[in-house]
Amino acid sequence: MVFQPMAIKEISRGGIQVETAFPLHLDLLYECRLMLGEQSVVLKGRVVHCSISHADQEFIVYRSGLEFVDPPDRVDDAVADFVQAITDGRLPPS
Secondary structure: OOOOOOEEEEEOOOEEEEEEOOOOOOOOEEEEEEEEOOEEEEEEEEEEEEEEEEEOOOOEEEEEEEEEEOOOHHHHHHHHHHHHHHHOOOOOOO
């Protein structure tokens, strides 16, 4: 198991779009720990797309989409509450 940080660019009840310094492999499942404000959740996501977002001489940035796979109800509710809080302006998008 390797822990690597990811920058979450978009989030919805169904999945996330992330940026990484390494490519994520299509159809693989990744276990992700997300900080949703003050709450931390762990869920699995299947990679549905991955492409180069930015490249220069020093580094490459990959943008990937992960679809959440069978999240427990409490995790699904936490993600939905977090997304709604951002939509309502109770949390700033970061």
